[in-house]
Every structure is written in structure tokens, then in C-alpha cells.
Amino acid sequence: MTTVLVRADASAAIGTGHVMRCLAVAEVLRGQGCRIQFAMAESTPAIDARLAAAGIGRIMVPGPIGDAGDLAATRAALRRDGAAAVMIDGYGFGDDYRAGLKASGARVLAWDDLADGPPLHADLVVNPAPQAERLPYDRLAPGAGLLLGPAHVPFRREIRLAAARPRPPMAERRTLLLTFGGSDPLGLTGPVLEGLAAERPEGCRILAVVGGSNPRVADLLGLAERLEAPVTVEVDSTRMGAVMAGSGLAVSAGGGTQGELALMAVPTLLVVIADNQAPASAGSAALGWCEAVDGRGPDAVPLIVAAAMRLWRDPDRRRAMAEKAMALPLDGEGAVRIAQALLSGLR
The missing domain is CATH 3.40.50.2000 (Glycogen Phosphorylase B;)
Structure with missing residues (x-):
């Protein structure tokens, strides 16, 4: 069974959007037989309940988000669970964190919104925004597969x-x-x-x-x-x-x-x-x-x-x-496309 780790957070201050779009893809992955584990430095009772209802595990890693302790615990979880891939979504992860995650050997899928942060150190980059194809991902994620534009909006089941x-x-x-x-x-x-x-x-x-x-x-x-x-x-x-x-x-x-x-x-x-x-x-x-x-x-x-x-x-x-x-080019299959792209690199 393929294990996929998801590193995302939720709180009253940062919202729940990072977790929810990862969850849409996690639903598809789980339906294809994968084991999903969320690793979180911050969460809320409502998000914990959603993950539990979806049959998805959750572990807590030490904060602050994106610091050395967070990275060490996340890498330890990757090793412990034998995770073949990791999804990362959030604005608190700097260059050192992302490079350290990529060095773990797991296939890395990075969510992004503005292409205005540090290098993504990812195998796949997802940005479903209409303007995503105009952003400089060739510089931020050289060689990565790019899942850009509305065809990759991750809809929940x-x-x-x-x-x-x-x-x-x-x-x-x-x-x-x-x-x-x-x-x-x-x-x-x-x-x-x-x-x-x-x-x-x-x-x-x-x-x-x-x-x-x-x-x-x-x-x-x-x-x-x-x-x-x-x-x-x-x-x-x-x-x-x-x-x-x-x-x-x-x-x-x-x-x-x-x-x-x-x-x-x-x-x-x-x-x-x-x-x-x-x-x-x-x-x-x-x-x-x-x-x-x-x-x-x-x-x-x-x-x-x-x-x-x-x-x-x-x-x-x-x-x-x-x-x-x-009339928009939306068919509801964005989460499916993302899941397929992630798994195809593991075969």
C-alpha cells in the first residue's frame, strides 16, 4: 500500500483552505488504495473531525510552522510510515525546509498560489488559478511537472x-x-x-x-x-x-x-x-x-x-x-488529475 504524507496546517488565524484542498486530493488517493497521513503543527477540532470522518490519520509535529523541529519530525514521519510521497501546502515553509523535505527522497508535490516565495524544491507544482501559467515556475521549480490552471481545481467528492x-x-x-x-x-x-x-x-x-x-x-x-x-x-x-x-x-x-x-x-x-x-x-x-x-x-x-x-x-x-x-473549462476532475500525476511518478 502506498503511503502519502500531507504537510498542511489549519487555525483560526491562517484558515482551513490549505488543508481542505489537500483533503480533496487525499479523498481520491484513498479511493485508489493509498494510506493518507496528515502531519500538522496547528489544527482545529473541526478539521480533526473532518479528517477522522474521511478515515484519514493525523499526527502533530512541533511548531513553529516551518522551523527545524517541524522538518525533523516530518522527515521522521516519512521514514516511520514508509511514505513514498508528500504533499506540502502553506506559506510558512522556507527554502531550508523545502530543500530538506526534498532530500528525504519522497516524491514532493507542492501547492502554490503566487510564485512569490522561495524555491519550491518539488517534483510537481499545483496552482489552479487562472493566471498560473504566466508565473515563473521554471525558475522556482526547474524540472518539475506543472499542474496549472482551472483544470486542476481540486473539488471534493x-x-x-x-x-x-x-x-x-x-x-x-x-x-x-x-x-x-x-x-x-x-x-x-x-x-x-x-x-x-x-x-x-x-x-x-x-x-x-x-x-x-x-x-x-x-x-x-x-x-x-x-x-x-x-x-x-x-x-x-x-x-x-x-x-x-x-x-x-x-x-x-x-x-x-x-x-x-x-x-x-x-x-x-x-x-x-x-x-x-x-x-x-x-x-x-x-x-x-x-x-x-x-x-x-x-x-x-x-x-x-x-x-x-x-x-x-x-x-x-x-x-x-x-x-x-x-462555459468554463471545469469538469470537476481536478483532484483526480492531481492524484494521478502524483501516483504516476511512483510507478
Whole structure:
């Protein structure tokens, strides 16, 4: 049995996106008979529960992320488990760490977003962003196999299955979906939820999907109870495919969720909440299926609410956005392609 180690972290501060996109590929690898082990210096109870539910192991390595102790423990785990390959995803891993991981002899798959960090020391590089093919990976990862562009967006099995089912027409999608990822590090969910509820048009239902790693879960559940509008908060939803299928508009943080929304052809207002999300969000907006707004400034909440209400009140615009999404080169098989590329180098 082939063992693959995954080195990624999650916390309220750094979010859960690194782990979740690795998990999408890990699901495929496990389905092909591989044993998967996550090695983490930081995690959250919600992420631990997700990994356990997927039948995936998790060990903790000493922090801080990317230091010598982390590397030593990760290399020890590779030896102990006899891992043939390792996926690494995160911004805290410097040149020495990556070189040390490559020197272990395992096949290295590195996730990247901006090509603005140290050399990747990888056999494979994955960046599913629209602009990825223009980035200097020939310099950062000479000789590596490059898995670039939207064909390599890693969709979870749940989303792949939902995308294959018929979806209701736009006129019947009465839900406005609000989601800021697994932890919402900027704390935007509550203020934006209040703003949307105050401006909500007749017949619009607002659903906020909140990750279990969000430290404000209790406050958000209480807020939903106090609001008079039809507002619901779901924590760690296990039905995101169905939720997206019924959404006439999504207000979402950039990152992994934006690919899922595109596959599900949901008109979307992308909110940039981290610097690394800006290029991919702008690239997606240029394709016409979404719009993007900066969520990092002091006036972010009113800007987000105003843009969302403008889109909701323009069903023709949202239908056109959905049509643009359906024309994208997305077939839901990105995670499968990544897994196949990783395993093909082991044969």
C-alpha cells in the first residue's frame, strides 16, 4: 500500500483552505488504495473531525510552522510510515525546509498560489488559478511537472457529485449564500449578515455557512436568532453541494470555495480577505462568472452589502454570470488529475 504524507496546517488565524484542498486530493488517493497521513503543527477540532470522518490519520509535529523541529519530525514521519510521497501546502515553509523535505527522497508535490516565495524544491507544482501559467515556475521549480490552471481545481467528492445533478433554474434559486471560509479570519460574517438582512429583498432567504473553525460560531448563531429576516446559520455544513445548487447568489471569500461555486455555476461576489487571494479573484472576475470586491479595508462591509444587493436585484446579470460559469473549462476532475500525476511518478 502506498503511503502519502500531507504537510498542511489549519487555525483560526491562517484558515482551513490549505488543508481542505489537500483533503480533496487525499479523498481520491484513498479511493485508489493509498494510506493518507496528515502531519500538522496547528489544527482545529473541526478539521480533526473532518479528517477522522474521511478515515484519514493525523499526527502533530512541533511548531513553529516551518522551523527545524517541524522538518525533523516530518522527515521522521516519512521514514516511520514508509511514505513514498508528500504533499506540502502553506506559506510558512522556507527554502531550508523545502530543500530538506526534498532530500528525504519522497516524491514532493507542492501547492502554490503566487510564485512569490522561495524555491519550491518539488517534483510537481499545483496552482489552479487562472493566471498560473504566466508565473515563473521554471525558475522556482526547474524540472518539475506543472499542474496549472482551472483544470486542476481540486473539488471534493461531495461537490463533484452535486455538479453532476440537474440544478433548478435561476428564477427558483431564492437563497443568498454567505460564506467566509473555515475560520473567517477578518470576522466579516456577522457584520455582513446584519447588513444583508437589513437590505433583504422580498422572497430572498439568507443562509450563512460557517466553518467549525470560526471562533465566533456561538455569536453568529445568536445573531441569526435575533434577526427578524429569514436568516439561517449552518455550522460545518455537510450539504454544501445542495446549498450551492439552490443559491441564486453567493457572497464568498476567495480561495478554494470559489472554484466550487464556479463548478456549480453560482453567480458570485468574491470577497478578497487575504493578499494571496487577490490575483486569482481578479482573474476569475475577468472571466465574467463573478465579481470581486476588496474585504480588507475599513469600508468593506457596506461595499460588500451594496454590491451583493445590486447583483441580487439584477436577475438578468446573474443569469449571464451563471452562463459564463457553465462555459468554463471545469469538469470537476481536478483532484483526480492531481492524484494521478502524483501516483504516476511512483510507478
